[in-house]
Amino acid sequence: MxxxxxxxxxxxxxxxxxxxxxxxxxxxxxxxxxxxxxxxxxxxxxxxxxxxxxxxxxxxxxxxxxxxxxxxxxxxxxxxxxxxxxxxxxxxxxxxxxxxxxxxxxxxxxxxxxxxDTDEQDVAKLLSSFWSRMQGGEEQRAALELFELTDCALALTPATIKLRYRQLVSLHHPDRGGSTERLQSINKAMEILERYYGRP
Structure with a gap:
């Protein structure tokens, strides 16, 4: 190719x-x-x-x-x-x-x-809605949505979740120019999902 x-x-x-x-x-x-x-x-x-x-x-x-x-x-x-x-x-x-x-x-x-029709403010709202839904008791769904795993065709296993976590961290780490706020959201979501699905 x-x-x-x-x-x-x-x-x-x-x-x-x-x-x-x-x-x-x-x-x-x-x-x-x-x-x-x-x-x-x-x-x-x-x-x-x-x-x-x-x-x-x-x-x-x-x-x-x-x-x-x-x-x-x-x-x-x-x-x-x-x-x-x-x-x-x-x-x-x-x-x-x-x-x-x-x-x-x-x-x-x-x-x-x-x-x-989606601008920077809309994207920021999507991110902030993760935190508000978590505080409202929808933490598992909010974490899965942040990881884009709500409609995933794969089985939600600890290994699958860990793979997605690594991809997101690689994409958003501040050392690579990413956002600290986004990385904190990803880490929090991983903590939540480990409680529900266990660790690989």
Whole structure:
């Protein structure tokens, strides 16, 4: 594979190429890193340490993933498993009803107004809502949402949670230009999830 992706290809086609080259699948973080390393022009080239840049990058990648899933399904050429920890191409299976069921995440990521209408203040509110929900007694759900594991296709095991924790710490550590506030939220969420799911 060439180092650079073909800039004439749509982001969903570029993602498809990378996933075809990695049959075991990729975590979202790894997929973004591969796109950036191959000079993808469809996502921001700025560091992911900025909350708004991170949100926009995540949104664009998931928009591409849901569009790719629909394209593969329409042509009966495959099925795309989508979660933050595991994005993987699977063989097409006739009779699967998953795409016909209402999927609020699909609706959200395919609505480009969500990207345009979300600003830095909105992203900050999403982060602060984590703390308010925790104080209101919804700590387990708030922690899972912060880790983006509420709709994860993988089993919620201590090992899965630890892997996601390491990815988030790597992304948001202050030594790499990340936010101390965000890192504190991640550490707090990990403490909560260890109470519910145990340690690996």
């Amino acid at each position: 060439n180092d650079d992706l073909d800039p004439s290809l749509d982001l969903s086609e570029q993602v498809h190429q990378l996933l075809c080259a990695t049959p075991t699948g990729l975590a979202e973080y790894d997929l973004i890193q591969q796109l950036k390393a191959r000079h993808c022009t469809h996502i921001p080239s700025l560091p992911l340490t900025d909350h708004l840049v991170l949100f926009r990058t995540h949104f664009l990648v998931f928009n591409a993933l849901y569009r790719l899933r629909e394209q593969l399904w329409a042509t009966q050429s495959g099925y795309l498993q989508i979660s933050a920890l595991s994005i993987r191409l699977l063989p097409y299976q006739r009779g699967c009803t998953e795409l016909s069921e209402h999927d609020p995440l699909r609706d959200y990521y395919l609505d480009m107004s969500q990207l345009k």
